[in-house]
Amino acid sequence: MIDIIGMIFVGTGLAFDVLGCLGLVRLPDVYNRLQAATKCVTLGTCSILFGTFLMSGGFTPTGFKALIAIVFLVLASPVAAHAISRGAHRAGIKLWDKSVVDSYAEDREGEA
Amino acid sequence: MKSRILMFTFAFAVWCILCWVPDTQHLIAGAVVALIVAAIMGSMFVTRPHMLFNPIRVFYFLFWYIPIFIWELIRANFDVAYRVIHPSMPIKPGIVRLKTELKSDTGLTFLANSITLTPGTLTVDINKDDGILYIHWINVVGSDPETTYREIGSRFEPMLKKIFEEDVVK
Known part of the structure; x- marks a missing residue:
């Protein structure tokens, strides 16, 4: 029974990972791509790890490592997305043509 | 020490x-x-060890912040999935300002991370002195401060303020 639930978690995680990759290909600019990559890959990979935790039989050595990896992933992936997007903007990468507003560039005009 | x-x-x-x-x-x-x-x-x-041992703060964090965070994360995924699969890609991106009253580093970090992992938003930069977060929003509804606060900030800011900022918690 618990194996089946674990399998469902792994399957859902894989589905979200695939959607995240699809977003990475389809969306127009670096910021939108980061959105898809960060959100879908975080939940997808966490779900896979949680499925691993269930299938490995709960609090075994593998299960513990999976849980720790979830915590690190949730803390680290938004920070990485933040660093990449900030770096991209500072390096002068433009937003997509159909973007509506860019308050960050407005506020930074005087600085640079 | x-x-x-x-x-x-x-x-x-x-x-x-x-x-x-x-x-x-x-x-x-x-x-x-x-x-x-x-x-x-x-x-x-x-930097503030006493915060960590306050049972009320820990309780709020575990049973109030984390469930809402997980729920928002799941919603965010379906939101992105919908935008990616939809043939005409209903996106309207832009970078907006979000005014925040949080001052502490931990509070700001958690706010920025929560915003990144919730539907349609990604924190690009933080201006700590003025309390402004720059947020890339995949579907801009409006760029004036009230709209951004209502749509983005109001979900997490009051909660994080209670957990990380106020001196006395009830």
């Missing part, structure tokens, strides 16, 4: 979990590594 001791305990606990089941060899190696980490990084770990 208190911060260093906390850092040591935390690093050692993580080490023990990572090499479960612990034996003597692992414990000694872990203690050495944790000591080095605590000596180098200890002073930046916790």
Whole structure:
């Protein structure tokens, strides 16, 4: 029974990972791509790890490592997305043509 | 000093979990590594240790912040999935400002991370002095401060303010 639930978690995680990759290909600019990559890959990979935790039989050595990896992933992936997007903007990468507003560039005009 | 001791305990606990089941060899190696980490990084770990041991704050964090965060994360995924699969890609991106009243580093970090993992938003930069977060929004509804606060900030800011900022919690 618990194996089946674990399998469902792994399957859902894989589905979200695939959607995240699809977003990475389809969306127009670096910021939108980061959105898809960060959100879908975080939940997808966490779900896979949680499925691993269930299938490995709960609090075994593998299960513990999976849980720790979830915590690190949730803390680290938004920070990485933040660093990449900030770096991209500072390096002068433009937003997509159909973007509506860019308050960050407005506020930074005087600085640079 | 208190911060260093906390850092040591935390690093050692993580080490023990990572090499479960612990034996003597692992414990000694872990203690050495944790000591080095605590000596180098200890002073930046916790700046306000008393916050960590406040049971009400911990309770709010575990049973109020985390369930809402997980729910928002799942919603965010379906939101992105919908935008990616939809043939005409209904996106209207832009970078907007979000005014925040949070002051502490921990509070701001958690706010920025929560915003990144919730539907349609991604934190690009933080201006700590003025309390402004720059947020890339995949579907801009409006760029005036009231709209951005209602749509983005109101989900997490009051909660994080209670957990990380106020001096007295009820």
